[in-house]
Amino acid sequence: MITWNRAYRGAHLSLSQRRWLSKLTLERLATRPVQSYISTSNNPYLNLSLEHYLLQKSSPESTILLLYVNRPSIIIGRNQNPWLEVNLSLLSPAPRAATNSEPELAGSFLGAVDLVRRRSGGGTVFHDEGNVNWTVICSSKTFTRDKHAEMVTRALRSLGVERARVNERHDIVLDQGERGGDVVDGADMHVTPFTRQNAASRPLKVSGSAYKLTRQRALHHGTCLLSSPNLNVIPHYLHSPSKPFMSARGVESVSSPVGNILLENEEFMGAVQKQFAVMYSESRATELQEVGLEWLENETVGKGYDELNSLDWTYLQTPQFNVSNAADALASTDVQFTVRNGTITAGVLRSRNNSAFSQLGEDSVGTRLHEIAAWSTALPRMFTGVDRAECDKLATWLESVLPPSHKTAGHS
Amino acid sequence: MSVSKSALVRALHYTSVATRPRNTCLPRSLSYRQLHATSRLDVVKPFLLADIGEGITECQLIQWFVQPGARVEQFDKLCEVQSDKASVEITSPFDGVIKKLHYEPDDMAITGKPLVDIDIQSEISDEDAEKLGGTNGKQGPADESVAGYAVQAGGGSEEIAAEPETAARGTPEQAQQHRPRHSREDKGSLATPAVRHLIKELDVSITDVQGTGRDGRVLKEDVHRHVSQQTQEPVSREPTGAAVREDRKAPLTPVQMQMFKTMTRSLNIPHFLYTCAADMGAITTLRKKLNAAATSPEQKLTHLPFILKAVSLALQHHPLVNSSLDTRDPKKPALTYRGTHNFGIAIDAPSGLLVPVVHNVQDLSIAEIAVQLRQLSDKARNNKLAPSDFSGATFTISNIGSVGGGVVAPVITEPQVAILGVGRSKLVPAFDENEELVKKEELVLSWSADHRIVDGAECGRCAERVRALLEEPGRMMVEMR
Numbered sequence: 001m002i003t004w005n006r007a008y009r010g011a012h013l014s015l016s017q018r019r020w021l022s023k024l025t026l027e028r029l030a031t032r033p034v035q036s037y038i039s040t041s042n043n044p045y046l047n048l049s050l051e052h053y054l055l056q057k058s059s060p061e062s063t064i065l066l067l068y069v070n071r072p073s074i075i076i077g078r079n080q081n082p083w084l085e086v087n088l089s090l091l092s093p094a095p096r097a098a099t100n101s102e103p104e105l106a107g108s109f110l111g112a113v114d115l116v117r118r119r120s121g122g123g124t125v126f127h128d129e130g131n132v133n134w135t136v137i138c139s140s141k142t143f144t145r146d147k148h149a150e151m152v153t154r155a156l157r158s159l160g161v162e163r164a165r166v167n168e169r170h171d172i173v174l175d176q177g178e179r180g181g182d183v184v185d186g187a188d189m190h191v192t193p194f195t196r197q198n199a200a201s202r203p204l205k206v207s208g209s210a211y212k213l214t215r216q217r218a219l220h221h222g223t224c225l226l227s228s229p230n231l232n233v234i235p236h237y238l239h240s241p242s243k244p245f246m247s248a249r250g251v252e253s254v255s256s257p258v259g260n261i262l263l264e265n266e267e268f269m270g271a272v273q274k275q276f277a278v279m280y281s282e283s284r285a286t287e288l289q290e291v292g293l294e295w296l297e298n299e300t301v302g303k304g305y306d307e308l309n310s311l312d313w314t315y316l317q318t319p320q321f322n323v324s325n326a327a328d329a330l331a332s333t334d335v336q337f338t339v340r341n342g343t344i345t346a347g348v349l350r351s352r353n354n355s356a357f358s359q360l361g362e363d364s365v366g367t368r369l370h371e372i373a374a375w376s377t378a379l380p381r382m383f384t385g386v387d388r389a390e391c392d393k394l395a396t397w398l399e400s401v402l403p404p405s406h407k408t409a410g411h412s
Numbered sequence: 413m414s415v416s417k418s419a420l421v422r423a424l425h426y427t428s429v430a431t432r433p434r435n436t437c438l439p440r441s442l443s444y445r446q447l448h449a450t451s452r453l454d455v456v457k458p459f460l461l462a463d464i465g466e467g468i469t470e471c472q473l474i475q476w477f478v479q480p481g482a483r484v485e486q487f488d489k490l491c492e493v494q495s496d497k498a499s500v501e502i503t504s505p506f507d508g509v510i511k512k513l514h515y516e517p518d519d520m521a522i523t524g525k526p527l528v529d530i531d532i533q534s535e536i537s538d539e540d541a542e543k544l545g546g547t548n549g550k551q552g553p554a555d556e557s558v559a560g561y562a563v564q565a566g567g568g569s570e571e572i573a574a575e576p577e578t579a580a581r582g583t584p585e586q587a588q589q590h591r592p593r594h595s596r597e598d599k600g601s602l603a604t605p606a607v608r609h610l611i612k613e614l615d616v617s618i619t620d621v622q623g624t625g626r627d628g629r630v631l632k633e634d635v636h637r638h639v640s641q642q643t644q645e646p647v648s649r650e651p652t653g654a655a656v657r658e659d660r661k662a663p664l665t666p667v668q669m670q671m672f673k674t675m676t677r678s679l680n681i682p683h684f685l686y687t688c689a690a691d692m693g694a695i696t697t698l699r700k701k702l703n704a705a706a707t708s709p710e711q712k713l714t715h716l717p718f719i720l721k722a723v724s725l726a727l728q729h730h731p732l733v734n735s736s737l738d739t740r741d742p743k744k745p746a747l748t749y750r751g752t753h754n755f756g757i758a759i760d761a762p763s764g765l766l767v768p769v770v771h772n773v774q775d776l777s778i779a780e781i782a783v784q785l786r787q788l789s790d791k792a793r794n795n796k797l798a799p800s801d802f803s804g805a806t807f808t809i810s811n812i813g814s815v816g817g818g819v820v821a822p823v824i825t826e827p828q829v830a831i832l833g834v835g836r837s838k839l840v841p842a843f844d845e846n847e848e849l850v851k852k853e854e855l856v857l858s859w860s861a862d863h864r865i866v867d868g869a870e871c872g873r874c875a876e877r878v879r880a881l882l883e884e885p886g887r888m889m890v891e892m893r
Contacts, residue, residue, distance in 0.1 A: 020708065032698030079474050079494045145466065202742060211498035215487060222535040247799035249518050255740070319472065319518040329752055336800065
């Protein structure tokens with residue numbers, strides 16, 4: 001009996017009821033072979049912590065489905081570089097629209113957008129209320145990368161979305177263009193009647209996947225763009241002005257054109273839950289269990305939540321990268337930084353017109369990049385003997401490429 | 413007075429054969445003369461990074477959960493790696509002690525190459541042995557058993573040989589657990605590492621051998637007996653005199669990977685080729701005169717700086733060839749006319765093809781260009797090129813002439829729209845104005861251009877302008893600022 005309606009009526013359970021649910025759920029976690037969950041919270045830190053908890057604590061042979069929707073947030077992959085992937089200046093609660101060169105954005109800012117680093121691999125995605133996230137956790141023995149992407153595609157097709165298919169990168173895309181003449185196998189999730197080799201327009205991506213694999217368990221989670229109101233704004237958030245100036249190790253995002261499927265959240269979630277039950281449950285029906293904020297009482301979930309929330313996790317888990325303004329033809333002084341684990345380990349200023357040269361001061365080594373409040377004050381402290389005007393010019397450039405964070409710790 | 417078995421094993425466990433003191437109190441049945449073991453000091457084996465599927469040849473190391481010296485048990489987490497979309501936890505298949513980590517965090521770990529060196533202290537099955545590297549670098553099943561310390565005495569001391577791996581655990585209860593586990597892996601056949609080594613050596617299947625030891629354990633005599641009962645001769649591996657021609661899989665080096673990625677993107681560009689031959693006589697004469705007057709070897713000029721300057725002067729008249737095409741949105745290609753001339757110079761470095769950039773060629777004199785080229789090639793040879801040396805190219809010049817070549821068809825790197833390939837100049841017979849046969853020094857210039865942006869006529873005009881400038885260097889002087 002599907003009971004997911006309750007989640008969206010915003011039902012607040014009484015304290016005694018909540019605790020009872022938790023205990024029962026914990027028991028289920030250890031025993032039931034097939035479990036379905038839906039989150040009542042739109043807090044991305046909580047939802048990702050719940051997901052991680054389910055991965056770690058569920059019994060090795062069980063199969064689990066989790067569905068959740070996040071408030072506007074940007075989720076970067078485990079090993080990605082937030083400065084390279086995200087336009088950080090847009091994240092601050094008080095965006096400086098006047099200094100941006102995109103006047104069309106003024107007025108369409110989303111206010112505060114969370115930045116979260118998840119624990120699975122892959123690229124950067126934008127979540128909002130028009131995007132539903134689905135996670136399947138199963139035994140690593142039976143895991144394949146396509147299995148659950150196909151499951152979600154079946155769910156979409158059952159709702160009439162016949163253009164949906166799984167592509168080579170295990171993403172779900174909608175084929176564009178006219179219907180082709182050939183007959184296609186309805187059970188093949190990798191081709192639709194609209195698929196063609198040299199399509200006039202590229203298929204639109206509606207779902208991206210990422211994975212986390214441990215010895216016994218495999219986690220596959222993906223997004224699904226149903227009715228996001230922010231499609232025209234997302235490219236601005238995910239296009240960082242610092243890209244030409246950074247060289248980084250680590251996984252880069254592969255950008256694709258995206259589109260909305262135009263379904264209601266509840267419709268989609270119901271269909272996914274149904275396909276999941278058909279695949280895994282003997283009775284072909286599963287009970288959808290609610291999980292939410294009350295789970296923070298659990299110690300493991302709480303610790304995971306604190307870790308995801310911390311600025312250290314978000315910024316200091318970045319692989320080594322270099323920042324340099326060599327590609328900026330207008331600059332008169334070269335600046336170059338090496339950043340490791342989110343802290344500056346080396347830096348040098350070099351004039352392009354003469355042989356003036358300044359190296360990063362000893363006590364500035366180890367400065368955390370995300371803790372720099374303003375480059376105009378930080379830069380003179382880092383480099384001695386540099387012309388003030390040059391410093392100011394560089395500080396302005398650095399403000400746009402490595403925007404100081406306006407957030408204080410403890411954002412939740 | 414015999415020492416307890418566990419104490420004996422502990423003594424053997426922590427000392428290598430070479431340092432084992434001769435006057436240790438050993439039970440009579442074990443004497444060094446009976447030991448078959450050649451000193452197996454290499455108990456430490458490299459554990460290879462397993463194939464994580466999807467044709468992935470390398471993945472990035474995110475974090476280590478262990479350090480050298482740490483004891484691990486089977487299934488303890490070693491590290492976390494990331495490949496494109498998946499972050500994977502790697503666990504240890506053995507009990508043991510970590511000796512060496514082969515990568516730093518952020519490094520790219522290569523599939524099939526060693527990940528950690530581990531001092532293995534458990535009995536390992538053949539499947540697990542395949543995860544290790546051999547001592548001579550060969551991959552594949554390790555052909556020696558790792559438990560070298562397990563006393564390989566003959567005959568009646570099988571009991572003791574069997575006990576060490578269990579006693580080393582410390583408690584018999586744990587031993588019970590481990591023995592059944594290994595028997596499951598061996599498909600029901602129990603045998604010590606020594607016996608299994610023998611079985612492998614004699615190329616016998618363990619399931620064929622009837623065990624007469626405790627619990628149906630297969631002993632050495634059983635194996636020998638089995639072999640002598642066979643009518644066929646035991647397989648003896650002939651020394652491979654003739655070289656074995658085998659395929660060798662190799663992961664791509666970082667430079668190869670970069671080239672692979674870049675060139676794959678270039679597949680989208682419709683290339684067309686335009687070639688013309690320039691008479692380099694005038695340039696060569698000019699060079700010879702200038703080089704004769706040069707005060708140091710560094711000041712000697714090759715023809716490349718002249719070519720770069722000629723191209724830059726021609727691009728002033730044909731800015732389309734120096735533009736950048738952005739095709740991220742296939743419906744809206746964005747063309748940018750670039751203000752500066754930044755030439756990528758293809759260099760054959762020890763690690764492969766590198767393309768560092770000479771910036772602002774339009775503002776440099778030929779001498780300055782020559783200096784930059786020399787600096788870049790020195791840095792490339794010493795692996796000292798920085799990321800800023802690779803960024804911002806608007807046009808590329810590939811001088812394959814240092815190797816050879818006449819007409820070449822170079823590949824454009826996006827977002828550029830053209831590339832020039834320079835062959836090797838050679839003397840050819842030609843006719844002068846009086847229709848007399850003369851020697852000419854001819855250099856073939858091969859232009860590839862992106863036909864989505866540049867058409868044949870435009871590219872041809874640019875190429876002919878460059879040719880005219882090279883054939884009559886005085887014209888370059890007239891155009892220079």
